[in-house]
Amino acid sequence: MxxxxxxxxxxxxxxxxxxxxxxxxxxxxxxxxxxxxxxxxxxxxxxxxxxxxxxxxxxxxxxxxxxxxxxxxxxxxxxxxxxxxxxxxxxxxxxxxxxxxxxxGPAGIGAEVGVDHLAVCAVDLRGEIRSRAVRLVPNRGRSPETVLRELTALLLRAVGAIEDEGLWPAGLTVAVPGLVARDARTVVRAPNLGWHDTDLGALLPARFPLTVANEANCGGLAELWLGEGAPRDFLHVSAEIGIGAAVVVDGQLLLGNRGFAGELGHVPVRPDGPECACGGRGCLEQYAGEEAVLRAAGLEPGEDRVGLLAGRAEQGDPAVRRALHDAGTALGIALTGAVNLLDPESVVLGGALSGLAPWLLPSLRSELARRTAGPACPVSVSLLGPEGPLLGAAHSVIRGVLDDPASVAERA
Amino acid sequence: MxxxxxxxxxxxxxxxxxxxxxxxxxxxxxxxxxxxxxxxxxxxxxxxxxxxxxxxxxxxxxxxxxxxxxxxxxxxxxxxxxxxxxxxxxxxxxxxxxxxxxxxGPAGIGAEVGVDHLAVCAVDLRGEIRSRAVRLVPNRGRSPETVLRELTALLLRAVGAIEDEGLWPAGLTVAVPGLVARDARTVVRAPNLGWHDTDLGALLPARFPLTVANEANCGGLAELWLGEGAPRDFLHVSAEIGIGAAVVVDGQLLLGNRGFAGELGHVPVRPDGPECACGGRGCLEQYAGEEAVLRAAGLEPGEDRVGLLAGRAEQGDPAVRRALHDAGTALGIALTGAVNLLDPESVVLGGALSGLAPWLLPSLRSELARRTAGPACPVSVSLLGPEGPLLGAAHSVIRGVLDDPASVAERA
Structure with missing residues (x-):
C-alpha cells in the first residue's frame, strides 16, 4: 500500500x-x-x-x-x-x-444472472479460477429482489472461500441478459427475466465495487481476452432466448450512446415478417432465437433448449435440421448488414450458439458469402462455450486492476 | 521551427x-x-x-x-x-x-473526386476557406491518370493562391466515392468511377503528405467538426449514386478492419429483392440510391440527379413523391438495423440526401419509430449539404496539425 x-x-x-x-x-x-x-x-x-x-x-x-x-x-x-x-x-x-x-492480491468476481441459472466465479490476477458456483433456477418472472438475494448468498460463499486463501475481492461484475444503462448499475430492460428499470446496486452488498453489464458484451470480452488467436476487431454473437452481440473495435467494446449497442436480435431480416416484442417485424430473434427455432421445429421450449436442439439435430431429425438451417440463413442476412457497417476482422459465434454451430454454420456462411463482394468475413466458433459471459465478467475486474493498479493499491 | x-x-x-x-x-x-x-x-x-x-x-x-x-x-x-x-x-x-x-502558417488542402465533378479547397488553421475551385466533369469510366491529372492542375492553382498569402500546404486529403484501403492511398473499389486497386499516391504530386479517404467518412467528419450542435456518437448517411455512411463513435471515425466500415448501401433491406452489383440482393442501394429512385420514378438518370428529383417532388409529381417515400422506408429499415447495432445518439442525413430530406424523412422516421422499442433515434439533416466531404477532407489536415503540432513545426 x-x-x-x-x-x-x-x-x-x-x-x-x-x-x-x-x-x-x-x-x-x-x-x-x-x-x-x-x-x-x-x-x-x-x-x-x-x-x-x-x-x-x-x-x-x-x-x-x-x-x-x-x-x-x-x-x-x-x-x-x-x-x-x-x-x-x-x-x-x-x-x-x-x-x-x-x-x-486482488481477485475479480464475476456473476451471471441467466434465464435458467445463477453463477459466480472468482479469478485471480493470473487469470486462474479460484472459486466457482452455479445454481440452476428458473429466473423468468421472479422479482429482482428474490433473484439477487440468492445471487448474494452464492457470492458471499465464493468470496469467503477466496479470502481463506489470502485473496480479496477487487470488484464485482454482474452479467445480465438485457440492456444496461451507462451508469453500469441499472437494468433498463431484460424482457426474458421480466425486469425493467432495476437498480441492481441497491440489491447487492455495497462492499464490492459494482459493474452491471450486458451478458453478450461480457461474452465478447471473454473472447477478446481469453479466446484462441482472437482478433482485435470482431463481432461476437451469442444467444440464449434473445440474440445479442458484442462489437469489439480495436480491442475496445463499443457500448453505444445509451450503452445499448450490439442489439443484433432486433436487426430486421424480413421487414414484413412476424411481429416482435420490440415493436418491429421480422427481427432476427424471430428466426434464430432459441424459442423461435424450437417453434419452427415443432418442439416445446423447456429448460435445456440448446441440449434438446443439438441432440435432435445430431440424430438427424429433419424438422430440427431445417429449423437450424433457416436460423443460419437469417443470421447470415443480419450479419451481412453488420459486416457492411462495421467491417470486422471476423465474426465469432459464442454462448449457446456455439453448441448449435455445426447446423447453423453452413447456411450462415453461404448466405454471407453470396451477399458479399470480395472475400466474405470469416465466421468462427468460440471455444469458451456458455462459460464466456461469466469469465468475461470476472476478467473485466482483473483488467481494471491491470489498467490502473493505483486505483486498487490503496485498498490492498 | x-x-x-x-x-x-x-x-x-x-x-x-x-x-x-x-x-x-x-x-x-x-x-x-x-x-x-x-x-x-x-x-x-x-x-x-x-x-x-x-x-x-x-x-x-x-x-x-x-x-x-x-x-x-x-x-x-x-x-x-x-x-x-x-x-x-x-x-x-x-x-x-x-x-x-x-x-x-499551415493550410489543409481538401480535394474531392466525384462522379460528376472535381473540387479543391484550402482551409487555414482558423478554419477559413482561403481558396476553392470546382470543375464539373463526368468522371465515370475515365482513367485515374486522366482524372488525377486534371485534379492536380486544380490543386496546384489553389496551392499557388494560398502561397501568395503566406500559407503553406500541410497536407492533402482526397475524398473518393469508394472503398479505400487502410494505407490511405489505395482505392480498392470505386464502382461508380470504374476504378479498382488504384494507388492515388503514384498519381499526385509527392510534395503533399497524402491521405485518401472515403467521401462518406469525410462528410461525417465535417459534420462532427463543423455541424451545428453535432453529437459525438452518430451515424452520418450520405448518397450520390451509392449510399455511404460514416460511423462516428465518441468523436472518432470507425474505419473497420480493412477501412471499409460504413457500407450502409449494401445492408440487405429485402433479402429476396433485386440483384445488386455487390453480389447480394435487395441492398439498400437498390431502393434508395439516386439511380434506383430515378428508375422507380420513371426518369432518366442525367447529371443533376438530385436537382431533378427535388424539382419534380416540389412540383408534386406523384411518381417522384412515391419513389422518395419508398426510398425513405428502405432507409428506415436499414437504419433500424444500424441503430440496433451501434446505438448512436442520432442519425444525420448529409450530402445529396439532405436536398431530398423533405420527401424522405416522413417515411424514414415512421419506419424507424415503429420498429424501435422505446424512443426512436432522432434523425436530422446536415446543414453542410453537398460541400461536406470536401470541407471534411480539408479540415482533417488541420485537425492533424492541431493533434500533433510538432509533426509540422519542423517543416514550417
Missing part, C-alpha cells in the same frame, strides 16, 4: 467496462498521470509475458531500469506483483529476481 | 484520418511524448476558445503559466500561433497578450 500511487480519477463519460490496455486510458497528462500509466504498463507486461526480470520489463516498455525498479517496488508493496527469486531479507529487489503477478 | 518539438512518431496500426483531440493519441509516455501532447492541448484550446491569454490557456489545461509559456513560445516560433497584442520588439511573450491560431 503506497499513498503516492493514488490519485483521483479524472471525471469523464465513464467507461462501463475497462479497456484492454493502458494506452487508451485518459489519465491526466501530469507526472502523476504518467506514473499511473507506467504502473499499468508494468502490470500488463508482467501479466502477458511474466515471469520477467526487472531488466526485461524495462526493455519491453522502454523505460530505464531504475524507473522500472521504483514502479515495481510499489507494486510489490501493494501485493500486485510477487518476486519469484530466492527471497533474502533486505535483498528483495536485487537484479535477476523474476517478477510475476500475484496469486494472492 | 524548433528541433526539440520534433520526435519520431511511434509505429502503429496507422490512423487513417486524425482524431478530434489530443487525448486519443498514442504518443509515447516519455517527457517528449508528454510535451507533444501538451503542445497539442495548447493548440486545441486556443483553436476552440481563442483569442486567449497565456494565463487563460494555463488555467484551461491545468498546467502552470510558466510551462504554458514555454509551449506557446515554440508554437509562435513555428508559426502555428500568433500574438494579437501590440508587438514590441523583445516583448512578444509578455503577460496579457492574446493568442490566436495563425491565419498564415
Amino acid at each position: 503506497s499513498a503516492p500511487l493514488h490519485e483521483a480519477r479524472p471525471a469523464g463519460p465513464g467507461r462501463v467496462l475497462p479497456s484492454t490496455g493502458p494506452e487508451r486510458r485518459a489519465l491526466p497528462d501530469t507526472q502523476q498521470g504518467m506514473r499511473r500509466r507506467n504502473l499499468s504498463r508494468v502490470m500488463h507486461t508482467v501479466s502477458a509475458e511474466g515471469p520477467l526480470s526487472r531488466a526485461a520489463v524495462a526493455s519491453r516498455i522502454g523505460l530505464t531500469r531504475a524507473a522500472v525498479s521504483t514502479l515495481v517496488d510499489e507494486l510489490v508493496r501493494s501485493g500486485l506483483l510477487e518476486e519469484l527469486g530466492p527471497e533474502r531479507p533486505g535483498r528483495v529487489g536485487r537484479p535477476g529476481s523474476a517478477l510475476a503477478v500475484s496469486g494472492r | 524548433s528541433a526539440p518539438l520534433h520526435e519520431a512518431r511511434p509505429a502503429g496500426p496507422g490512423r487513417v484520418l486524425p482524431s478530434t483531440g489530443p487525448e486519443r493519441r498514442a504518443l509515447p509516455d516519455t517527457q517528449q511524448g508528454m510535451r507533444r501532447r501538451n503542445l497539442s492541448r495548447v493548440m486545441h484550446t486556443v483553436s476552440a476558445e481563442g483569442p486567449l491569454s497565456r494565463a487563460a490557456v494555463a488555467s484551461r489545461i491545468g498546467l502552470t503559466r510558466a510551462a504554458v509559456s514555454t509551449l506557446v513560445d515554440e508554437l509562435v516560433r513555428s508559426g502555428l500561433l500568433e500574438e494579437l497584442g501590440p508587438e514590441r520588439p523583445g516583448r512578444v511573450g509578455r503577460p496579457g497578450s492574446a493568442l490566436a491560431v495563425s491565419g498564415r
